[in-house]
Amino acid sequence: HxxxxxxxxxxxxxxxxxxxxxxxxxxxxxxxLQPYGQLRPLGPGTCVLSARYEGYHAELSITxxxxxxxxRPLTFVSDVLPALSRAGCSAGSCHAKPEGQNGFRLSxxxxxxKADHHEIAKEGFxxxxxPSAPDESLIIQKPMGLVPHEGGKRFEPGSDMHQxxxxxxxxxxxxxxxxxxxxxxxxxxPSAxxxxxxSSQQLLVQASYSDGSVRDVxxxxxxxxxxxxxxxxxxEGLIRLGLISGQGVVVARYMGQVAASHxxxxxxxxxxxxxxxxxxxxxxxxxxxxxxxxxxxxxxxxLCSDSEFIRRAKLDVIGMVPTASEARxxxxxxxxxxxxxxxxxxxxxxxxxxxxxxxxxxxxxxxPDRVGVKSVFTLDQWLRDSFRANKSYDVFVKEVLLxxxxxxxxxxxxxxxxxxxxxxxxxxxxxxxxxxxxECARCHHHPNEKWGQEDFYQFAAFFGPVxxxxxxxxxxxxxxxxxxxxxxxxxxxxPVTGEVMAPKPPDGPAVSLPENRDPREGLIDWLxxxxxxxxxxxxxxxxxxAFFGRGLVDPVDDFRISNPCSNPELLDALARxxxxxxxxxxxxxxxxxxxxxxxxxxxxxxxxxxxxRNFSRAYRRRLPAxxxxxxxSDITGVSDTFAAMxxxxxxxxxxxxxxxSHFMDAFGRPNSSSDCPCERDTQLSVVQSLHLMNxxxxxxxxxxxxxxxxxLVSSGRPAGDLVEELYLAALSRPPTDEEKRRAxxxxxxxxxxxxxxxxxxxxxxLNSAEFVFNH
Numbered sequence: 137h138x139x140x141x142x143x144x145x146x147x148x149x150x151x152x153x154x155x156x157x158x159x160x161x162x163x164x165x166x167x168x169l170q171p172y173g174q175l176r177p178l179g180p181g182t183c184v185l186s187a188r189y190e191g192y193h194a195e196l197s198i199t200x201x202x203x204x205x206x207x208r209p210l211t212f213v214s215d216v217l218p219a220l221s222r223a224g225c226s227a228g229s230c231h232a233k234p235e236g237q238n239g240f241r242l243s244x245x246x247x248x249x250k251a252d253h254h255e256i257a258k259e260g261f262x263x264x265x266x267p268s269a270p271d272e273s274l275i276i277q278k279p280m281g282l283v284p285h286e287g288g289k290r291f292e293p294g295s296d297m298h299q300x301x302x303x304x305x306x307x308x309x310x311x312x313x314x315x316x317x318x319x320x321x322x323x324x325x326p327s328a329x330x331x332x333x334x335s336s337q338q339l340l341v342q343a344s345y346s347d348g349s350v351r352d353v354x355x356x357x358x359x360x361x362x363x364x365x366x367x368x369x370x371x372e373g374l375i376r377l378g379l380i381s382g383q384g385v386v387v388a389r390y391m392g393q394v395a396a397s398h399x400x401x402x403x404x405x406x407x408x409x410x411x412x413x414x415x416x417x418x419x420x421x422x423x424x425x426x427x428x429x430x431x432x433x434x435x436x437x438x439l440c441s442d443s444e445f446i447r448r449a450k451l452d453v454i455g456m457v458p459t460a461s462e463a464r465x466x467x468x469x470x471x472x473x474x475x476x477x478x479x480x481x482x483x484x485x486x487x488x489x490x491x492x493x494x495x496x497x498x499x500x501x502x503x504p505d506r507v508g509v510k511s512v513f514t515l516d517q518w519l520r521d522s523f524r525a526n527k528s529y530d531v532f533v534k535e536v537l538l539x540x541x542x543x544x545x546x547x548x549x550x551x552x553x554x555x556x557x558x559x560x561x562x563x564x565x566x567x568x569x570x571x572x573x574x575e576c577a578r579c580h581h582h583p584n585e586k587w588g589q590e591d592f593y594q595f596a597a598f599f600g601p602v603x604x605x606x607x608x609x610x611x612x613x614x615x616x617x618x619x620x621x622x623x624x625x626x627x628x629x630x631p632v633t634g635e636v637m638a639p640k641p642p643d644g645p646a647v648s649l650p651e652n653r654d655p656r657e658g659l660i661d662w663l664x665x666x667x668x669x670x671x672x673x674x675x676x677x678x679x680x681x682a683f684f685g686r687g688l689v690d691p692v693d694d695f696r697i698s699n700p701c702s703n704p705e706l707l708d709a710l711a712r713x714x715x716x717x718x719x720x721x722x723x724x725x726x727x728x729x730x731x732x733x734x735x736x737x738x739x740x741x742x743x744x745x746x747x748x749r750n751f752s753r754a755y756r757r758r759l760p761a762x763x764x765x766x767x768x769s770d771i772t773g774v775s776d777t778f779a780a781m782x783x784x785x786x787x788x789x790x791x792x793x794x795x796x797s798h799f800m801d802a803f804g805r806p807n808s809s810s811d812c813p814c815e816r817d818t819q820l821s822v823v824q825s826l827h828l829m830n831x832x833x834x835x836x837x838x839x840x841x842x843x844x845x846x847x848l849v850s851s852g853r854p855a856g857d858l859v860e861e862l863y864l865a866a867l868s869r870p871p872t873d874e875e876k877r878r879a880x881x882x883x884x885x886x887x888x889x890x891x892x893x894x895x896x897x898x899x900x901x902l903n904s905a906e907f908v909f910n911h
Contacts, residue, residue: 137352138340139173139196140325141187149330152337157189166200173338210304212253213312214319217246218391219297222356223279223290226252230287237286240264244580246391247589248632250311257309270305296355317345321395322353324388328398331377339373339397341388357390360584362698367399377401380746381433387698392581392588396697403433407743411435420713421731424706429752435743437736437753442467443869444911445475445735448754451910452683453482453725455491455763455788457770460864467869479729483722489523490788492721494762495682496523497791498816499568500536501808502554504794508615511543511550512808516791518547529675529719530664533569537656542606543618552620556604558596558628566595567693569663571674572642584698587642593630594640598647598659601626622654643669670695672711676724680710683728685755702749738911756911758818761803762787768902771865772837773844802827820908828903838895845894855883858894866901 141157142150154173161167163183168176175185180202186195210216225242226232232244239260242252256264256275266273277283279290280298291297304310325340341357342350359369366384368376375386377399384399407430415426415436429436440448446466450458458466466478482488496519504512522532539548555561559578566574576582577592603623607616627636639655640646647658663671674695681687688707689695701707710724717723728734738754740747747753759767765787769775778785778795787800793808802824804817828834838845844865848858859879863871871879882893901907 137175137177138338138354139175139185140338140340141173141189141194142326143189143192149332150326151332151335153189154338157187160186161198162186167198208313208316209307209310210300211310211312211316212257212304213249214316215300216304217249217252218353218356219300220252221246221391222358223297224287225279225290245583247581251632253309253311257311265305265309267305267308270302273301273305275305276301317347317349319391319393320344320346322357322388322390322393324386324395324397326397327395328400330400330402333377333379333381333401333404335377337375337377337397339369339375339386339388341373341390341395343390343393353390357388359386359388360698361386362700366401375399383432383700383702383749385698385700387584389584392586394584394586394697396700398700400431402431405433405743407433407435416732418730418732419727420709421706421728421733424703424709425731425733425751428703428706428750432750433743434747434750434752435741436733437739437741437744439732439735440737440754441869442474443867444737446478447868448910449475449479449729450482451759451763452729453479453491454485454487455494455760455766456487457767457866458868459770460861463864463868475735476730479726483726486524487788489520490786491763493519493523494788498806500551501793502550503808504792506609507543507550507553509792509794510615511553512792514544515547515550526720526722529714529721530671531719533663533671534660537565537569537660538654540621541619543620549618549620552602552604553609553618556609558599558602559592561599562592562596566642569674570642570670571677571689571693571695572670573694573696574642582696585696589630589632590637591642593628593637595642597628597637597639598641598655600628600639601655622656624651666715672714672719673707675719676710676714677707679721679724680728683725683734684751685757686749690749702751754911756909758803758820758908759910760816761797761800761805762790764803764908765797765799767907768834768837771844771902772834772840772898773842773847774837774840799827799831799833824908825903828908834899834902838899839891845891845898849890849894855880855890855893858890859897862894862898862901866898866907867904 139154140152141154141159143153144150159169161169161183163181165179166177166181166183167185168178170176175198177200180200182197182199184195184197186193220226220242224230226244226246231237231240231242235241241255246252264274270276274283276298278285279287280293281289322341322343325342326337329337331337339354339359340352341354343353344350354373357373359371359373361367361369361384363382363384365378365380366382367378367386369386370376373388375397378401381401381403386397386399388395388397412426412430415422416439417423417426425436443463446458446463450456466474493516497516500515500519502512502515536548536551539546539552541549543550543553552561555564563575563578566572572587574582574587574592574595577587577589579589581588601622601624602620603626604618604620606618608618610616629636638646639658641659641662644662647655647662649655649658662668674693677687677689678692681690681692688703689699689701713727714724733751736752736754738756740753744752748755765776769786775784776787777783778787778790778797780792780795781789787797790797790800793805797805806816837843840846848861856876859876860870863869863875879897882888882896883890885893
């Protein structure tokens with residue numbers, strides 16, 4: 137068992153001083169002190185362990201109970217398998233490869249212990265074990281390096297691992313015994329701590345079992361750090377902190393269970409409280425954000441200007457840039473509530489439905505080559521109708537999960553036509569509505585979470601009873617009509633054990649419904665319970681990411697212990713507020729946009745230059761493909777035409793990837809011919825820059841006789857007015873004096889005409905980073 141000595145300092149920081157403390161035990165026959173704060177029991181009795189450090193003294197009473205007269209033998213499940221996993225034998229690079237290694241194959245992360253036991257104890261006429269002379273067994277000889285082994289030496293002769301395997305083989309290679317306690321969970325100490333730079337911390341890992349016993353498994357656990365610049369961790373669980381401030385997490389894994397130790401290295405530059413006292417606070421978002429800034433030593437940027445706000449808000453809510461007149465009126469408005477009023481105006485704009493439906497179409501849109509063009513259109517129109525009605529999020533999800541009917545009449549039914557197997561639906565719905573990627577657990581235990589195959593296929597069992605009738609798929613043209621419905625009797629089996637799985641959500645209770653009831657109804661009831669740890673959190677995190685450029689948990693669909701939330705208190709508060717407001721998406725958006733946090737400038741200050749995850753400033757984001765294309769059309773006054781769509785359609789209304797657009801493809805429109813949920817590529821590329829600079833389509837819009845440039849020039853207004861109008865239309869602000877001076881120079885350049893000069897100025901604005909980015 138491991139012990140730890142922690143010193144608490146006046147500045148509030150704690151430090152592991154186990155190696156520096158002077159340790160003593162009052163009785164040497166009860167326990168023995170070993171390196172790294174380990175205690176080895178020697179015999180029954182009681183003693184006192186004392187620790188002295190820097191003049192301070194602490195004591196701990198220790199009792200070693202007598203050994204039971206009837207000891208259980210070593211078992212494969214509780215003793216040998218954890219040791220083999222710790223030695224790396226069940227890693228994907230070793231014997232857990234799909235084809236194994238030199239004929240010896242183990243399951244990844246030990247997800248199939250029965251098969252692993254058979255492979256060691258019985259496969260190949262039990263050639264890997266030698267019960268009459270255990271030390272001569274290949275399972276011992278090879279990893280000790282006594283026989284050639286491609287994996288190298290894994291443990292030393294005489295080590296604990298050697299003795300464990302030898303004793304297990306000698307005792308008859310028991311798989312398990314009756315009433316053997318089952319592993320329930322593990323915990324790591326410390327679970328959270330503030331550290332100074334360049335310090336260190338030894339972790340302790342304890343496993344709890346069904347009989348109430350607790351075991352120190354630090355030496356058998358595997359450790360990993362999510363950010364090695366913040367903290368590195370050794371195979372033994374020793375954390376070494378880095379030289380920069382920030383947050384991180386170290387994960388301990390043991391036999392399919394995971395636990396986390398959260399790391400915070402505060403800034404060494406302590407900012408005075410006076411800097412935080414005067415910060416503007418509008419709602420709970422600001423209160424919790426400021427508390428986080430205090431913890432990590434950040435000072436938020438100033439509030440953004442009115443021109444930045446109106447452009448940011450309109451782009452975020454309805455995917456459009458403000459018109460020149462909208463920007464001018466907003467900048468002239470002196471009322472203190474004008475930002476609240478413009479938020480409400482944008483949320484009620486009809487364009488809201490198309491913009492947000494398009495975001496969800498990225499996630500749900502099926503492959504047209506698989507389900508048929510009409511099916512894609514049916515789902516797309518259902519999405520747009522749902523957002524026009526401001527359908528509450530819980531009702532929206534319920535209709536998706538309970539999708540039934542014809543793929544030509546009911547949008548959600550199309551999802552079941554595209555994802556025809558329960559396992560495929562599990563992968564999609566767990567990401568979308570739980571924010572959890574269960575896909576890894578489809579084949580083996582999740583490497584970074586507690587989810588195993590049982591969790592995956594229990595969730596899949598909710599969709600086993602979904603039946604189909606009618607014309608099936610006939611790619612590449614699936615135009616047939618298919619009907620989906622609930623039918624009792626459908627089942628999902630565990631791929632390894634063959635066991636029929638009962639419907640059960642991850643970390644939730646088994647659903648008990650009569651056989652004639654659709655189990656998906658039980659899933660909906662569980663999802664919308666106030667105590668559900670996934671549903672509301674995943675929803676508000678996805679919306680948050682749309683307004684801030686990244687989620688509080690990022691990626692938004694990857695909630696896991698090794699991918700911690702940047703501000704858990706804020707995420708909890710948002711989820712609670714969302715539930716209390718009956719899952720109203722517009723109310724959630726209004727709360728976010730009214731916060732001062734949302735209204736921060738994107739310009740960093742000296743205290744937050746390095747911040748990329750705590751939202752102490754606005755993060756600049758490239759405009760989505762459809763938004764950028766529509767913005768170019770709106771500003772130039774020349775619209776685009778799209779195949780299979782009315783003449784007045786906008787890019788954001790395009791309902792299929794099959795509708796050609798080189799512009800949208802260049803700027804990252806997701807290809808629904810691949811498996812969604814589709815993640816957009818938001819990075820800049822040379823292709824995008826070249827497309828805007830050299831596009832013949834853009835030049836034709838600039839020179840169009842009915843476009844914005846032609847109308848402005850024909851108005852007879854002074855050149856200075858034209859420049860101001862272009863800046864307001866493209867950037868929602870008037871030009872600076874220097875910008876205006878340089879722009880007016882275009883009108884007096886050699887060979888320039890008012891029309892060509894105006895075209896050049898607008899071309900330059902459309903190619904600027906200030907236009908292409910939402911800031």
